[in-house]
Amino acid sequence: MIRLCRVNKRFYPGEAREVHALRDIDLSIQEGEFAVITGPSGCGKTTLLNAIGLLDSISSGEIWLDERLISALGEHEKSDLRRDRMGFVFQAYNLVPVLSARENIALIMQLRGFKPQQIEARVAEVAQMLQIEHKLDALPARLSGGEQQRVAVARAVAAKPSVILADEPTANLDSHNAALLMRMMRRLNEEEGITVLFSSHDDDVINAAKRIIRLKDGALC
Amino acid sequence: MFSLVLKIALKSAFIRPLRSFLTVLMIALSMSVMITLEGFYDGMVQSMTQSVIRSQSGDLSLFAKGYRLHGQIDYRIEEAKALTQSLREHPQVDAAVMRLEAQGLAQTAHKASGATLIGIDVLAEERFGGFSEFVVDGTLDSLSHGAAIGSALAKRLKVRIGSKVVLSVVDQERTIQSIALRIKAVVRTSNIARDERALFVDYPVAAALLGVSPESATQIALRCTEPHALQTHPDLRALESVRFEALHPQLAQMRTLTDLFNTLSFGIVMSVVFIGILGTMYVSVLERIREFGMLLCIGYGFGRLCAQVLFEALALSLAGFALGALLSFGLLLYLYVYGLDLSAFAQGLERFGLFSVLYAPLDPGYFLSTLYAVIGAASLSVIAPLRRIAKLTPVEVLKEYP
Numbered sequence: 144m145i146r147l148c149r150v151n152k153r154f155y156p157g158e159a160r161e162v163h164a165l166r167d168i169d170l171s172i173q174e175g176e177f178a179v180i181t182g183p184s185g186c187g188k189t190t191l192l193n194a195i196g197l198l199d200s201i202s203s204g205e206i207w208l209d210e211r212l213i214s215a216l217g218e219h220e221k222s223d224l225r226r227d228r229m230g231f232v233f234q235a236y237n238l239v240p241v242l243s244a245r246e247n248i249a250l251i252m253q254l255r256g257f258k259p260q261q262i263e264a265r266v267a268e269v270a271q272m273l274q275i276e277h278k279l280d281a282l283p284a285r286l287s288g289g290e291q292q293r294v295a296v297a298r299a300v301a302a303k304p305s306v307i308l309a310d311e312p313t314a315n316l317d318s319h320n321a322a323l324l325m326r327m328m329r330r331l332n333e334e335e336g337i338t339v340l341f342s343s344h345d346d347d348v349i350n351a352a353k354r355i356i357r358l359k360d361g362a363l364c
Numbered sequence: 365m366f367s368l369v370l371k372i373a374l375k376s377a378f379i380r381p382l383r384s385f386l387t388v389l390m391i392a393l394s395m396s397v398m399i400t401l402e403g404f405y406d407g408m409v410q411s412m413t414q415s416v417i418r419s420q421s422g423d424l425s426l427f428a429k430g431y432r433l434h435g436q437i438d439y440r441i442e443e444a445k446a447l448t449q450s451l452r453e454h455p456q457v458d459a460a461v462m463r464l465e466a467q468g469l470a471q472t473a474h475k476a477s478g479a480t481l482i483g484i485d486v487l488a489e490e491r492f493g494g495f496s497e498f499v500v501d502g503t504l505d506s507l508s509h510g511a512a513i514g515s516a517l518a519k520r521l522k523v524r525i526g527s528k529v530v531l532s533v534v535d536q537e538r539t540i541q542s543i544a545l546r547i548k549a550v551v552r553t554s555n556i557a558r559d560e561r562a563l564f565v566d567y568p569v570a571a572a573l574l575g576v577s578p579e580s581a582t583q584i585a586l587r588c589t590e591p592h593a594l595q596t597h598p599d600l601r602a603l604e605s606v607r608f609e610a611l612h613p614q615l616a617q618m619r620t621l622t623d624l625f626n627t628l629s630f631g632i633v634m635s636v637v638f639i640g641i642l643g644t645m646y647v648s649v650l651e652r653i654r655e656f657g658m659l660l661c662i663g664y665g666f667g668r669l670c671a672q673v674l675f676e677a678l679a680l681s682l683a684g685f686a687l688g689a690l691l692s693f694g695l696l697l698y699l700y701v702y703g704l705d706l707s708a709f710a711q712g713l714e715r716f717g718l719f720s721v722l723y724a725p726l727d728p729g730y731f732l733s734t735l736y737a738v739i740g741a742a743s744l745s746v747i748a749p750l751r752r753i754a755k756l757t758p759v760e761v762l763k764e765y766p
Contacts, residue, residue: 198661199759219665226663233762237658241375251662253368298662310762 144338145172145195145306150204150214152190152361164190166362168204172306172340177332179352180342187361188342189310195340196229196308197221208305226254230299232309232341236291238283244294245270245279251302269297272334273327289320293327300331309341313348325351369668373675376652384680387644391637391684395734396691398633402626403696403724404704409622410725411554411718413608413615418493419553421611422461422585424594426603431582437466437536437574441603444581450599457588459492461485462581464570468533470563475521480561481533483570492587495551501525502549507566510548514562518550525550531563535575543573554719634737637684642745645677649749656753657761669753673746681742689731699724 152165164187172178172195180188193199195206197213206214213224225231230251238247245266252262270276273293283291292312299307309328313321325348332339343349357364378384417423426447431439441447444462451460464483469476486504489495496504500515502525511531513523523529525547532542545565553559571578588594595605609616649656656669703721706713710720 193759193762196661198762199757222660222663222665224663225661226665231658231661233658233661235654237654237661239372239655239659241372241379246371250368254663 144174144209145340146170146205146207147195148205148207150194150206151202152187152194152199153202156202164361165194165201166360168363170356170363172338174305174338175332175336176354177329177339177352178341178354178356179349180340180356180358181344181349182358182364184344186358188344188358190361191358192308192310192340192342195306196231197225226251228305230302230304230307230337232292232295232299232307232312234311234314236283236288236295236315238291238294238298240283243280243282244275244286244290244297247283247294248279248297248301250298255302257302265301266297269301269331272331273297287320289316289323292316292320292324296324296328296331300335300337303335304337306338306340309339311342311344313343313345318347321345321348322351366671369671370675373672374679376648376672377676377679380648383644383647384683387640387680388684388687390640391681391738392688392691394633394637394640395685395688395738396695398629399688399692399730399734400695400699400724401629402730403692403699403727404722405622405626406727407699407722407724408718409615409619411722412716413612413619415554415719416612416615417587417608419495419498419555419558420585421606421608422459422492423588423608424586424591425606425608425611426584426586426600427582427606429602429604432604432606435467437464437576437582440464440576440580440582441584442577442580444584445579447599448581448584451584451586454594454597456590456594457586459488459587461488461492461585462567463583463585464567464574464576464580465582466533466570466574468531468563470517470521471530471532472521472523472527477517477520478561479517479531479563480557481531481570481573482562482564483567483574484564485567492585498551498553499549500552502547504549506548507564508569509546510565511545512549512551512562512564513547514559515550515552516556516560517562518547520560523547529563531573533573535573537575541573541575543569552719630733630737634741637681637738638741638745641677641681641742642748644680645673645745645749646752648676649673649752653753653756653761657756657758660756661758661762666754670746670750673750673753674743677742677746678739681738685735685738688734692730693726696724696726696730700726 147168147170150165150168154162154164168191180191182188194201201214205212208228216224248266248269249262252265270279273296275290275293275297278286278290286294313324316324328339329351331337349355426441428439428441448460448462451457466481468479468481470479486495486507504512521529527547528544529547530542530544532540535541545563568578591607659669700723703723705721707720713720
């Protein structure tokens with residue numbers, strides 16, 4: 144499903160401060176996988192996720208999604224692809240503060256032009272799966288960190304993307320909420336068949352993954 | 365899709381209520397002060413020009429050729445009555461009056477002053493310019509047995525209602541003719557030329573005194589919407605037709621000057637409004653960089669972000685406009701109905717040809733032009749914040765604003 148071929152990423156190329164963040168990454172993620180990218184701080188976890196999510200360009204190599212070379216797309220096409228095929232969960236939740244939980248969850252579905260009835264039904268469904276159905280009318284500021292992150296996950300999965308990319312989704316959560324979130328994400332993976340790729344350096348979270356991808360100094364190990 | 369962007373924009377525009385309120389208030393106050401001043405200045409100029417148009421020149425004046433140069437009754441329009449009647453039937457003419465004017469000397473037992481004899485038809489003058497509204501003392505009912513006198517002339521001659529004035533003029537035969545006139549009314553037109561010199565008498569009396577036919581006139585004044593078009597009328601070719609602006613260039617200049625002043629004030633106020641909205645929008649965008657970065661990450665698109673920021677600026681600006689329009693409408697309505705009473709400065713104002721109570725017009729154009737300007741200022745004010753967003757890449761935002 145996702146294939147990376149000799150992907151390299153260099154920051155500040157040609158300068159004294161050049162950093163070789165990803166080194167010849169060859170990686171395949173199959174449909175329905177529940178995989179974690181782990182490694183020490185600064186090993187390139189976030190850079191790799193950003194590259195796969197087309198949030199950052201790569202210096203060399205190729206990234207394929209379902210037999211389509213996506214690393215060479217233009218910015219506008221990348222934006223459309225992110226909207227239509229990918230779901231993102233950020234460490235800092237990043238919900239739209241003026242929209243309620245319901246409106247945040249519905250956001251990507253609305254961007255993709257789903258019908259209101261479809262949106263309503265799907266929002267209710269994912270809210271129930273993530274146990275936030277009683278918080279749907281609350282603004283993000285009224286939600287706890289755990290609840291905000293579940294709303295962020297709900298937003299990411301609501302439009303049924305091909306893959307969810309989550310960068311340290313549990314980093315700001317306590318162990319109880321982190322475990323709860325991982326259980327829910329795994330359930331979504333199993334019940335909805337959504338591919339989940341996330342990064343973490345938390346052992347409990349890593350152990351919840353079906354596949355562990357280890358990075359060290361920007362290279363797979 | 366449009367509704368989603370609009371919803372986020374409207375909610376975001378007022379997410380900081382105090383800041384939004386202050387921005388709206390700034391726009392509203394600037395706008396209301398500007399519109400009120402604009403109305404006030406326009407009212408002043410209109411007061412001056414209208415008093416001259418109503419009491420003297422009309423929008424278009426007709427004279428026999430040579431009259432304006434020599435100022436003598438020899439140069440008069442002979443068939444003035446018939447021409448005036450026919451002009452009243454013209455679809456572009458709202459009202460027409462004929463007048464008979466001659467320079468003379470007004471005297472009492474103690475005082476004498478140069479004066480202008482003006483023969484008028486009171487009813488026609490009433491239709492033409494609401495002549496009775498100029499009367500500050502006495503009545504026009506029995507003008508055939510007396511005269512109405514300009515307020516400044518009355519003051520100079522120290523006459524009042526019931527006083528007698530002897531008016532001497534040179535008639536058509538170059539003979540000095542005199543008539544004793546009892547003052548029936550004192551008029552204040554705020555037209556300096558009229559107030560300082562005019563002695564209005566009934567038309568037949570003036571014609572008889574000057575020894576000319578009552579069918580003739582020295583001036584025909586017209587109220588019309590398009591004087592320029594009328595100037596080409598075939599019946600008027602033998603006459604000299606002069607528009608108000610040409611007859612009173614100083615007033616036309618004053619109108620131009622006021623327009624310029626209003627335009628300058630408008631520009632300055634709108635610049636302040638622009639800077640105000642720009643500041644608010646820039647701060648608003650800067651403090652929400654992370655939100656915008658996230659929206660770019662999930663494929664919201666730069667186009668939608670532009671529309672969202674523009675809608676936010678428009679929401680704030682239009683709220684300010686609505687409040688400002690309400691405030692300025694209230695102020696203008698007050699000035700339109702009651703006017704600004706400057707009686708304490710009446711003497712000074714009179715010298716400038718102004719009434720002591722100044723009224724402002726209620727012109728929808730003030731609001732429309734301000735609306736356009738506010739929309740323009742709001743649209744321009746988002747360019748700098750949007751340029752800031754355009755420089756962002758999602759990954760930069762996630763790194764720099766975690």
